[in-house]
Amino acid sequence: MIQPILAQRSAAGFWIAIVLTGAGTGLGAAALTGLLELTQHMAWGGEGLDLLAAASQTPPWRHLAVLAGAGLLTAAGQVLLRRLTSGNAIDITAAIWFQAGRLPALRTLGSATLSVLIVGMGAALGREGAPKQAGAVIANLMADRTCLSDEERRLLVACGAGAGMSAAYGVPLGGALFALEVLRGALALRFVLPALVVSLVATGVSWAFLPDAPTYAIPAFHGSPSSAAWAVLAGPVIGVVSVAFVRSVAWVDGHKPTGWRRLLAPVVALACLGAASIRFPQLLGNGRDVAELAFNGQVGPTLLIALALLRPAATLLCLGSGAPGGLFTPSLAFGAMLGGVLGLPWAWVWPGVPPGLFALLGAGAMLAATTQGPVSTMVLMMELTGYARAAVVPMLLVVATATLVARTIEPRSIYDARLSNAQVRGRQRLRDQTPDTMVS
Template identity: 30%
Template sequence: MIILAVLIGILGGLGNYLFRQTIELVHQLVFEQSLDLLQISFDQWTPQRALVALLPALGGLLILPLWIFFGKDLKGGFAGFLVRVNLQGAKLPLRPLFTRGLGAAITLGTGGSAGQEGPIAVIGGTIGSQFGKLFKMSGDRLKVLVACGAAAGVAATFNAPIAGVFFATEIVLLSSFELASFTSIVIASGMATVVSRALLGNISELSAPPYFVNSPWEMGLYLLLGIFVGILSVGFIDLHFYIKDRIDAIPLPRLAKPVLGGLLVGLIGMVLPQVFGNGYGFMETVLFGEGALWLLAGLVLAKAVATSITLGSGLPGGMFAPCLFLGAVAGGAFGHLAVLVFPEAHLSPGAYALVGMGTFLSAATNAPMTAIFLLFEITDSYQVIIPIMLACVIGTSIARHFKKDSLETVELSRAGIDLEAGKERNIMKALKVGEVMARDVETVPENMTLGQFAEFIASTRHTNFPLVNRKGELTGIISVQDFMGVVFERDLMDLVVVKELASVNVITAHAEEDLDTAMRKIGYRNIEQLPVVDRETHRKLVGIISRRDMVSAYNRALMSRSLGDDDE
């Protein structure tokens, strides 16, 4: 594992270098050459500047062949990557390493508002998976090798090996810490950083000025910043998926939407060109305290909308850089506002931009340790630790209070997938009661006498029976155990009806519920069967489902998924 971690780290660092060079090549050939050819300048407004809106749309056109021939590779994004790693055996196909990587490079190089960290994490993870499959690693070890590759990609991007380690453990492995896996991830992250420094120098994608705390009372402002950014991150998540849903609902062919999305982003960038690409260049100016309050406040909304349109329209890319950008401009705006309120305090807006950057990332992804160590490694300052810890914890707590899902897991929750629940529960969540239940139900009229019931159960193999009235509505349930208490009372056999012995407070299920919910209901009362009723009246019986039915359905689904993973 250590040897493989070294190799994955080296290749992850090389993969990051090639990916960055591809982005730069596309940017030079398409974006910069077009600006020169059309004589467009962002420093002043000219009529030609309106043509800049066409550049991201051109990126959408360039991506169309990838959607036509390799559409499956572009679907899912980083959320799909997490599902494959945590629920599908971490067996990643090789081709998306090139197709999705190229698609993301085109998106970023032509001005699409997205990040490169998600794609590079997938590239590194795919390298790790290929090594694991080559050496026939088991599921857990294969998962660790994928995490090694993801850590390598992020570490090489930011020249931040510790942040790469925590990215892999918090986000990719869902905080499942084991010493053996941690050792491999540390090695891979360190090796990728060595390769990146050898090729690019000891520099990061982001650089920040020296960080200082002017006064202990500033911690109160950082607490307020944490609350503000935490609420802002929740709003961004809601806005992102609202825009994505609206784009999905547009009655246009799927292949037209990347072009439309690129055009809309271009229109935003025509006015605010800071939204183009990953935004690292502008972020650095904000970290140095530059940027007017009105500009930074406007960019919070503009970048959020541009990113949501970019990714929602089908242009591949990541969410990591947009989160950093939004945190930086929001924190910078907060800092400028604090300077206006406390002009004698000698506050630095860039310091609040720096802490806001990490806080937004932490709150949106539920990964505070990644954010804390990323900022520590970018600034190389111990003084940033206390402010960023306070702000990250507050911001993440606020975000989790209002929204249980992170930015990457909202779509999964919509599909009934809970990464932290594991493979077993997610299989149960994917199966519906209506697919498994028995529709031919043996029912008992509620006015049947005990004598008639005794004759009835002698001819059946079931032990639980729903009671129905004359309208066929569920009124109770009776079991053989309920009947055994009076079976020897001969005088009662023709006088007492079964409803008097039945349980009338019946736990029921609906056909639309998943098996995980149904199994919880069965386990709560330790019963064997659940009557299934309609949602309109909650009384009309439509079927019955047993514990045995659910276990059999789970086993069939598990076998089917295992065979599917092996085929890949």
């Protein structure tokens, strides 16, 4: 009699933690999004304008001043965060795989807040890193309160991080799949329901404060033999480029400045970004604005080529300086620029494909290849843009071929790239030992 009662209490505690994690993550994502928007408005002005539009209307001195200020804030924040000492890492991937999801709460939340502030000021990093960190911290605290096992804690923290993305972008299904496929590394049936519940609760709570609308407004695209043929040819190219990007992330993350250079590097790097943004304001922020323009065919060929080179360089510059932030939306924006560039010659070979569709397919391919999560990417692209099956065949083709090529050359995802080589090998061994790693 005692064992069944204890099992029931354990199960009840787990599901209570699931619901509370979702609710807390939704509130956290809404608060961080509000802070981001407030920071952007204070830094760039432009009531009701997005970052790109506001920055395009500001004088050159403001670009330099705002980004140099973001560098100073990063330097001061790094000093403060290092005083919040802990034996645990604040990287979510490392925490899930090597510390059973245990994270230092204050330091992780401090990093999330700093990330939101500097992204709002224009750092070329993703804003999704902050709500992911907040969701992971809340999940870890709920696991402590309900005395979950290490395996349950690991799952709950991954679900909390995925729910942070779900709430911030309004993508409940994609966020749940991202948590399992990319962060937890297992699309097991026994994991699906908890991930869905956390994401649904978080998204539902966030909708009380955030708009319920697709992140990207795009036209109604339709698949065609031309777009399918392009996808088969472009997918491997994007896969190879994604490998170079992942390895570049690994290199700059492993060569961050130390000592007194840790204080100087973000100021210099972000000031350089500010100078470059005078000519190319599209380099500022996570790239959402320019990606949407590319999806609508509103970025010219010359600018597409320039941004395909400069956008990833800006992200690597910020990351290498020690600035905290996500890589999800910057990778998507990079893929949109690259897809648009690869579509330019194809328009001469086989006309008829809208330029925006090349950008959309490139974004999906780059996202899948860098995260090594093709299933979650397909769903995320549908939820982010609101399109259903109109162009699903070329999207499937380009995602599958890009991911296959990338995984063949480089086993690390963009999140694994920030781990040490020993940790990557350890994660791969743990994934191989995880039961039920395939959906059946």
